[in-house]
Structure formats: structure tokens, C-alpha cells
Amino acid sequence: MTFALSDERERTLQEILSRYPTKMAATIPFLHLCQEQHGWVSDEICEYVAKRLDLSAAHVKGVATFYSLFNKEPVGKHQVWVCRTLPCALAGAENVLKHCEKRLGIHAGETTRDGKVTLRTAECLASCGSGPMMQVDRDYYENLTLAEVDKILDRVTR
Amino acid sequence: MLQRTSYLTKRYGDSDGHTLAVYERDGGYQQAKRALQMDRAALIDEMKAANIRGRGGAGFPMGVKWSFMPWPPKPEKPHYLVINADEGEPGTFKDRTIMEKNPHSIVEGCIIGCFGIGAHAAYIYVRDELHLAKARLWEAIAEAKKKGYLGDKPFGIDYPVEVYVHTGAGAYICGEETSLLNSLEGKRGEPRLKPPFPAQAGAFGMPSTVNNLETIAIVPTALAMGGDNFSKLSAIHNLKDGGARLFGVSGHVNKPGIYECAVGLTLRELIYDLGGGVKGGELLAVIPGGSSCPILRAEEIVKAPDPKSPLHPYDGKSVLDVPLGVDTFRSLGTMLGTCCAIVLSDLADPVLAFHNLLQFYRHESCGQCTPCREGSAWLFRILDRIVQGEAEVAELDRLSEIASNIMGNTICAFGEGTAMPTLGFLLKFRRELEEFIVTKGKSGTRRLAL
Numbered sequence: 001m002t003f004a005l006s007d008e009r010e011r012t013l014q015e016i017l018s019r020y021p022t023k024m025a026a027t028i029p030f031l032h033l034c035q036e037q038h039g040w041v042s043d044e045i046c047e048y049v050a051k052r053l054d055l056s057a058a059h060v061k062g063v064a065t066f067y068s069l070f071n072k073e074p075v076g077k078h079q080v081w082v083c084r085t086l087p088c089a090l091a092g093a094e095n096v097l098k099h100c101e102k103r104l105g106i107h108a109g110e111t112t113r114d115g116k117v118t119l120r121t122a123e124c125l126a127s128c129g130s131g132p133m134m135q136v137d138r139d140y141y142e143n144l145t146l147a148e149v150d151k152i153l154d155r156v157t158r
Numbered sequence: 159m160l161q162r163t164s165y166l167t168k169r170y171g172d173s174d175g176h177t178l179a180v181y182e183r184d185g186g187y188q189q190a191k192r193a194l195q196m197d198r199a200a201l202i203d204e205m206k207a208a209n210i211r212g213r214g215g216a217g218f219p220m221g222v223k224w225s226f227m228p229w230p231p232k233p234e235k236p237h238y239l240v241i242n243a244d245e246g247e248p249g250t251f252k253d254r255t256i257m258e259k260n261p262h263s264i265v266e267g268c269i270i271g272c273f274g275i276g277a278h279a280a281y282i283y284v285r286d287e288l289h290l291a292k293a294r295l296w297e298a299i300a301e302a303k304k305k306g307y308l309g310d311k312p313f314g315i316d317y318p319v320e321v322y323v324h325t326g327a328g329a330y331i332c333g334e335e336t337s338l339l340n341s342l343e344g345k346r347g348e349p350r351l352k353p354p355f356p357a358q359a360g361a362f363g364m365p366s367t368v369n370n371l372e373t374i375a376i377v378p379t380a381l382a383m384g385g386d387n388f389s390k391l392s393a394i395h396n397l398k399d400g401g402a403r404l405f406g407v408s409g410h411v412n413k414p415g416i417y418e419c420a421v422g423l424t425l426r427e428l429i430y431d432l433g434g435g436v437k438g439g440e441l442l443a444v445i446p447g448g449s450s451c452p453i454l455r456a457e458e459i460v461k462a463p464d465p466k467s468p469l470h471p472y473d474g475k476s477v478l479d480v481p482l483g484v485d486t487f488r489s490l491g492t493m494l495g496t497c498c499a500i501v502l503s504d505l506a507d508p509v510l511a512f513h514n515l516l517q518f519y520r521h522e523s524c525g526q527c528t529p530c531r532e533g534s535a536w537l538f539r540i541l542d543r544i545v546q547g548e549a550e551v552a553e554l555d556r557l558s559e560i561a562s563n564i565m566g567n568t569i570c571a572f573g574e575g576t577a578m579p580t581l582g583f584l585l586k587f588r589r590e591l592e593e594f595i596v597t598k599g600k601s602g603t604r605r606l607a608l
């Protein structure tokens with residue numbers, strides 16, 4: 001199967017292109033669109049983006065590999081990030097992470113066998129006054145207790 | 159001096175506080191309309207008089223930065239305003255609140271800023287994780303556009319302005335302004351050599367100004383009050399550190415959060431009066447403005463016998479009683495940074511805190527400069543061995559040697575941002591570090607969370 005953006009995302013791409021004086025500037029938003037659709041950024045996607053923006057595939061791959069939010073391989077259906085940086089650590093982030101690891105039976109950086117959840121640590125997510133916190137897909141969950149973590153994990157592992 | 163203000167935060171509690179209707183009810187967009195009819199030089203003078211010190215970390219005077227833009231703009235070299243909302247500095251969570259709860263102040267600030275620097279487009283660079291913040295900004299832009307406040311003729315005035323949101327993809331380094339520019343251009347977020355500075359060759363190679371998000375959001379307030387009146391809100395207006403700003407506090411306090419106050423607030427007021435006091439135990443230390451600022455111990459006393467020092471009025475007092483200002487905190491040997499403090503109680507282990515931060519820097523070094531890439535990894539490895547009980551006391555000197563070799567030897571200030579807190583921990587917590595090493599961790603509390 002060859003990769004192509006869905007019609008709706010194609011319209012978004014056209015709008016994105018209109019914001020910048022260069023095509024290259026659309027690289028990151030374009031990669032986000034592709035990842036939204038495909039779940040991760042494959043070599044094929046890098047080539048596709050490069051072709052559409054008149055760039056070299058090497059440039060696009062260089063960009064994709066620089067940024068931690070572009071997945072370089074398939075990930076779980078849900079993505080969970082536990083912030084580990086100092087303010088959250090002072091508020092109990094380590095317990096939250098350990099709890100997630102135990103409940104999911106995986107270490108940070110891994111995906112559950114059923115492909116439902118990828119667990120990762122994150123560096124400071126600009127939520128330091130409401131730690132411990134985690135990001136699940138696009139949402140922030142703050143001032144977490146382990147009971148709340150359980151509820152969230154129940155939902156994503158369902 | 160504790161003086162709460164509510165210029166940016168007035169509508170934070172309202173569920174519709176982020177909408178145009180509510181913003182306009184309080185006089186919103188009047189200043190943008192006024193600015194577009196002002197003389198550019200007069201606008202810059204107001205901004206200089208407001209003494210707004212950049213809120214992104216370095217504390218550079220905003221009005222002065224605007225005045226660095228080449229003038230008049232050349233048609234073949236369009237100017238750009240770039241707003242830094244990457245908010246990645248550990249401990250910093252202030253810009254996010256403005257984007258989520260008062261996005262129109264940003265859009266209005268961008269209109270004024272574009273006019274001030276001769277730009278017709280502003281890009282707000284938001285870290286990708288902040289999905290609500292991005293959505294609120296796009297909504298605000300759409301609302302303003304619909305009302306005719308943006309576009310070809312804002313308020314019917316012939317000065318086109320467009321505002322766009324651009325997202326990163328997870329990289330702390332993209333908060334560094336030249337890295338951010340590369341990222342905006344669709345490249346790897348590696349910092350650029352300076353010069354040329356952004357005012358000469360910034361976004362897309364064109365003259366650009368990079369302002370922090372809070373810096374631009376306070377512009378309408380400063381203009382409404384008049385630069386001088388705004389500046390005088392501050393208790394250290396005499397140090398050209400004016401106005402009001404957002405103060406954050408996190409870590410071991412009872413009421414962590416963001417508090418808006420006149421400049422001049424002290425750490426004691428931030429921790430005890432606003433932050434509700436230390437949670438569990440007594441105050442051990444505080445990192446004043448984001449993790450790159452060297453740590454201060456609670457018992458430190460100001461030594462400033464020189465009458466010319468900005469610290470002289472506080473000579474002999476506790477560091478906790480010094481107003482949080484750009485120059486005052488620089489003179490203390492640390493930095494004001496983003497003005498968001500991280501508080502450590504004496505029940506927490508400073509060695510583990512040090513370890514935690516070095517893990518951050520190792521992870522976030524972009525790898526472009528060898529001293530930073532290798533140095534940040536070596537620093538972390540040594541700290542890791544200390545924490546595992548495998549290191550020797552002599553290795554503490556190696557830490558300071560490595561840190562000193564990073565300082566000044568990198569393209570961007572990430573190097574200093576790693577080295578300075580490292581040297582700070584070594585200086586302030588030498589005894590604890592030595593004890594931790596000798597006892598293989600048994601002397602420490604072995605915990606960060608209470």
C-alpha cells in the first residue's frame with residue numbers, strides 16, 4: 001500500500017502550506033498529519049513528504065529523527081507519558097511510573113503485547129504545579145493519585 | 159514586596175474567560191487599534207519605558223530588542239515576529255496558562271508587536287504537547303479575524319497582520335531562539351551560531367524578533383497604562399525591571415501554582431505567602447527560575463558591601479528576602495530565569511535532585527556541540543554512579559572539570575544551562591555529596607517525594 005493523506009488531511013495540508021513563505025516550513029506540521037493518520041513515521045512517509053515538499057528524503061528523515069514525538073516505529077493504540085522531571089519527581093512521579101509499569105507489565109519505552117498501550121517517560125510537560133502528571137494521547141491528567149492512574153489505565157487497556 | 163495584580167490573570171477563573179466577548183468587555187483590542195495608529199518610534203519609546211524584561215529566561219529589555227530591528231523594512235526583506243511558547247524549562251508552567259485562559263492578550267500583543275518591529279506576520283511556536291493551548295490560540299485567532307482585527311486591514315487600518323501557530327515535536331532545545339527558528343523553517347532544531355542575530359537574519363533568513371509568550375502578552379497592558387506607569391508597579395523599577403509578571407512555584411509547597419504579582423516579590427513571599435509554605439519538613443533549598451538557574455540554600459546570606467551592587471540594599475539579609483529581579487538574582491550568582499521556583503524540603507535528598515536534573519540535560523542535549531553532547535552524558539553517568547554507590551569522592555572534582563569545559567564552548571546557552579546548575583549543586587551541596595558517596599547513599603534520605 002502506498003501512503004497518501006486522506007482527503008480531509010490533504011485540505012489541512014493545503015491550508016498549512018499557505019501559512020509560510022517556504023514549503024520546507026511545512027515539514028513538521030506535515031509529519032504530524034502523517035503520523036496522525038498512520039501512527040508512526042516510516043521511511044515511506046519520509047519519502048512521500050519529501051516529494052510533496054520538493055525536499056530530499058534525507059532532509060525529512062533528519063527532521064523526523066530529531067524530534068522525540070515522531071515515532072520511528074509502530075506504537076500502541078494509546079500512548080501514555082509519565083513526566084519524570086524534578087518538580088513532578090518531588091510530587092511522586094516515580095510511584096506513578098512504577099505503578100504503570102506494574103499494571104501494564106512493561107517497562108517505560110515498551111508497548112503491551114496486545115498493542116494497546118505504549119508507556120514512556122516524558123521530560124517536563126509544563127504542568128509542574130500539578131504533579132504528578134501524565135499525558136495520555138492528547139490529554140493531560142494532573143495531581144494524580146494511584147487510584148486515578150488505575151482508572152485511566154482501565155480505560156486505555158479496555 | 160508582595161503585591162498581587164491581575165492584568166493577565168483576571169479572567170483565569172471564568173469558564174469563558176478565553177473568548178473574545180469577555181476579553182473585549184474588559185477593553186480588549188483597544189490598544190492594538192491605538193498602536194496601529196501610533197508613530198512607531200513613540201510605540202518603541204513606551205515599550206522601553208515599560209522596562210519589560212524578557213520573560214523567557216535571559217531578561218533582555220523587550221523595548222530595546224524591538225529597536226534592534228533594521229529600519230525602515232525593505233520590501234524584499236519582510237520582517238517576522240516569532241513568539242516563543244516552547245515552555246520546556248523544568249519548573250516552568252506559566253505560558254501555558256496564558257494560552258489556555260487568556261489567548262486574546264497574546265493575539266493583541268502580536269498585533270502591537272508586528273507593528274513595532276515592522277512585521278506583517280507573527281508565528282507563535284508552541285510545543286506540540288500543549289493541545290488545549292494550541293486549540294485556544296487558533297480559536298482566538300479565528301475570532302479576531304472574523305471581527306476584522308487581523309487580516310489585510312485590521313480595524314480598517316492599512317497595516318496587514320496575520321498570526322499563525324506553529325508546533326514543535328518534542329525537543330527542549332527548540333526553546334532556544336535560533337533552534338526554534340530552524341524548527342520553524344522545517345529543519346532539525348539545532349541552534350545557529352550568533353551573529354548573525356535574529357534581528358539581522360532570523361526566520362527564513364529575514365530580520366526577526368523572538369519574544370517569549372508572556373513578554374508579548376503583557377504588551378497591551380503596558381501600553382494601556384503607559385510605559386512609565388507600568389514600570390513603576392515594580393518595587394525595583396529603579397533597576398529597570400518593571401511592571402508585573404507571573405511567578406510560579408512548584409515542588410514541596412502546599413499551594414503550588416502561578417501567581418501574578420508586581421515585580422519585587424521575594425522568594426519568602428512566593429514560598430510562604432503565596433505557595434502556602436513548605437510541605438513536609440523545612441525549606442532546604444530553592445531553584446529560583448527553572449532548572450538551569452543555580453540552586454540557593456535556605457540559610458544563605460547576601461554579601462554585597464559595594465554600594466553600586468544591585469544587592470547592596472539587601473546586604474546581610476537572607477537571600478529569601480531579595481526581590482526576584484533579573485539583575486538582583488544575577489548578582490546572587492544565580493538567575494531569575496523564567497521566574498518559576500522549584501522548592502526542596504529538607505526531607506528530600508539533594509543528591510537525587512541533582513541526579514534527576516542531569517538526566518534531563520543528558521536527554522535534551524541536541525548533540526551538535528561535542529562538549530555539550532559528551533559532557534552532559536559524562537556528568538549524568540558520574541551522578542548515576544554516585545547514586546548507585548559506585549563512585550569516589552575524587553569524582554566530584556571531575557564533575558566540576560567537565561562542567562567548566564562545557565561553559566563557553568558551545569554554540570548556544572544550553573551548555574551554560576547544564577554547567578551552571580551543576581557547579582551550583584557542587585558548591586552548595588558538596589558536604590551532602592561527599593557524605594552520600596562515602597556512605598553509599600546511607601546518609602541521604604534516598605527520596606525526592608515526601
Ligand SMILES: Cc1cc2nc3c(=O)[nH]c(=O)nc-3n(C[C@H](O)[C@H](O)[C@H](O)COP(=O)(O)O)c2cc1C
Nearest residue numbers: 212213214242244245246333334335369370373571
Ligand atoms: C536551552 C534553552 C532553552 C530555552 N527555552 C525557552 C523556552 O522554552 N521559552 C522561552 O521563551 N525562552 C526560552 N529560551 C530563551 C530564548 O532563547 C530567548 O532568549 C527568549 O525566547 C527571548 O524572549 P524574551 O526576550 O521575551 O525572554 C531558552 C534558551 C535556551 C538556551
Ligand code: FES
Nearest residue numbers: 083088125127128
Ligand atoms: S516537571 Fe513534570 S510537568 Fe514540569
